[in-house]
């Protein structure tokens with residue numbers, strides 16, 4: 387039998403629908419984001435310069451956020467084609483190194499009026515100063531992840547691929563008391 | 572253990588995000604230093620009560636090594652710097 391590897395998204399198996407508290411509008415919505423482009427950029431630079439380079443290669447729809455000292459996470463829904471990655475590396479060459487993490491990290495969007503309550507159950511970050519556009523590496527429970535505040539009540543959590551389902555389940559458990567609307571890919 | 576560590580790069584974070592390596596004072600001997608020097612460097616540690624300089628690694632944050640000046644009795648933190656930057660002569 388010939389081998390025919392096919393890509394199965396890490397969150398392909400999650401159960402969609404309403405979970406936890408059943409009445410009223412859901413407090414949080416969980417959404418598996420497309421397994422698109424995830425790149426870690428490292429070097430002596432700043433977020434503005436990395437953002438400018440990202441925009442210059444046609445990736446204006448990507449988010450660029452802090453991911454630690456002299457590190458930034460570039461993420462978006464578009465496919466991480468070799469051509470795009472090469473042009474991104476070219477645009478940052480000399481100052482910043484890029485490491486393609488598209489195969490290794492998975493993004494989950496947590497949104498809704500109680501999203502910050504769900505985050506606060508697992509994260510030690512002070513969200514009072516975590517403005518829209520801010521990103522940080524942290525823990526959710528015992529799972530290392532990157533948190534990005536995309537909008538006022540929309541957070542993107544980026545986690546190692548093999549931990550994606552565990553993080554999803556933890557977020558569901560944390561959100562049950564508020565009502566969870568789960569959306570698969 | 573101090574339950575909150577003010578990382579110079581990430582801000583105040585819970586200690587679960589960190590790994591502590593211990594005393595930051597010992598200086599690594601030269602490769603050809605006598606065995607007694609290596610024994611002291613590797614195995615012998617004071618266990619002071621009070622102010623102490625320690626290496627802490629922000630494993631689940633910026634992944635930088637930090638030098639934390641901490642009171643081992645009260646858990647109060649007096650100073651915190653980036654270990655690599657300090658070695659290069661800079662601050663945090």
Ligand SMILES: [Zn+2]
Nearest residue numbers: 578581629633
């Ligand atoms: Zn840190």
